[in-house]
Every structure is written in C-alpha cells, then in structure tokens.
Amino acid sequence: MDNENVVPPAKYIFMTAACLILMISVGSAIGFHTFGQDFIQNMNKYNLAEIGRGGRLLYYETPMGEKIATVDIGFDLNSTYNSTHGVAYWFEGIDVIYGSTIIDVIQNLSKAKTVEMRVYQLNDTARFERITVKDPGSLEFRVTYGNISGMRYIEEINGIKQNVSTNAQWMPYFWNPEARSFVYITASLDRFVVSHKDSIIIIYDIFGGWPADCCSGGTWEYNEYEGALQR
Numbered sequence: 001m002d003n004e005n006v007v008p009p010a011k012y013i014f015m016t017a018a019c020l021i022l023m024i025s026v027g028s029a030i031g032f033h034t035f036g037q038d039f040i041q042n043m044n045k046y047n048l049a050e051i052g053r054g055g056r057l058l059y060y061e062t063p064m065g066e067k068i069a070t071v072d073i074g075f076d077l078n079s080t081y082n083s084t085h086g087v088a089y090w091f092e093g094i095d096v097i098y099g100s101t102i103i104d105v106i107q108n109l110s111k112a113k114t115v116e117m118r119v120y121q122l123n124d125t126a127r128f129e130r131i132t133v134k135d136p137g138s139l140e141f142r143v144t145y146g147n148i149s150g151m152r153y154i155e156e157i158n159g160i161k162q163n164v165s166t167n168a169q170w171m172p173y174f175w176n177p178e179a180r181s182f183v184y185i186t187a188s189l190d191r192f193v194v195s196h197k198d199s200i201i202i203i204y205d206i207f208g209g210w211p212a213d214c215c216s217g218g219t220w221e222y223n224e225y226e227g228a229l230q231r
Helices: 010-030 037-050 102-106
Strands: 067-076 085-097 114-121 124-132 143-148 151-157 168-176 181-184 199-206
Touching (some): 067 102
Antiparallel strands (some): 067 085, 085 114, 143 151
C-alpha cells in the first residue's frame, strides 16, 4: 500500500482537524444540537478514511475463538515531573474485544499488563527514563466526555479540562506503522476502532491552528519505534 493511501496530505489533516476541534471548542457555547447529526456522522467516516482506517482492522484469535486486540495507550497531561523533566504515563498490553474503540480502551486501563512513567528531559525529549509503576492502582485517571450528536470526545482528565479561551485541547494520535509516524486522529474517539498492536497517545496541549507537534521529528518520549535514546 502506498503511503499516500494511508496518510492524507497535511492540508486535509489540517482542514478536518480544525473543523472538528472548532466544533468541540464552541459547542458548549452554541449547543452541539445545532450541528446536523448526518453531517457529523459523514465527517467521521471521511476522517477515518483519510487517516487510513477505512476498514483496515487487525486482531488475533484466542483458542476459544475470541477476536482480541492488544493496545497500548499513553497520556501526556502536559505536567512536569520536576523542574527539569516532564512525564508521560503509558498503559501497555490492554486486551479488548475486536471492534472496541479508543474510549473502550480508556475504560479498561485497569487491565494493562504493564504501567510505566516515561520521565523525559524538557530540553531533549528524546532522552527519557522508563519507570515501572509497581502499584498501578495508585494512578487514577478520571476521564469525562463531551458529546457531539451522540459521539463522544474527551472533555476532562483528572480535572484538566479543555479551555475554549486558550484553545487547550485533549488531542489524540495513533502510531501508523506504514508511515512510521504518529498520525493525528480527526475522527470521534468512539468511532475509531483499534487494531491489534495499536499505540495511542492522548496529549493535552494548545491547538494553535494546527495539532500539537507529536513525534514528527522521529525520536520522542512517546516513540520507541525510531530508536529513542533511553537512560
């Protein structure tokens, strides 16, 4: 499959992402019901196709015949570990039934086989240390959702809420193995069906007319696939 069939041109990602985030940002002010449900549904289908998820779904089958996808998901709350380091949290090895969405994965964080913190240098995010969380129950991720015509998006995590006045948003990405890069998810999180071995990252950052620059330079605290330097 050619990369151009998997990853859309940047201008299309921008247009669809900007449209979706604009609706999320102003929704509380004008009411999501003002957007036609058919329009929202069609835009989600278009977005999924544009980022290479139009039916290309993978899973493995257990001896009992269950179709399972194992997924990793990370969260960057845009918070610091100390004065010189930031931290991202990773929940690895979450088994969900084939057909599950990102929201289903979030609701099954307790099933993660491994939970770790990646403590990275603020001045060189390619350098990070992996710290296994021995008591995963000590990490509480309270997630609340907003709703667009019956489709949900992340509104708040652990009290950190999207901010319309500053354009601070919860921005999701998935690792695209064909393109070998993280791709911004412009579709609704409860329409994005996860595949086996997917890696998802949810980032809290300012949407300045373009999604946050996640991992585009290669090595990154979210990305082991490009040979990130570890300490």
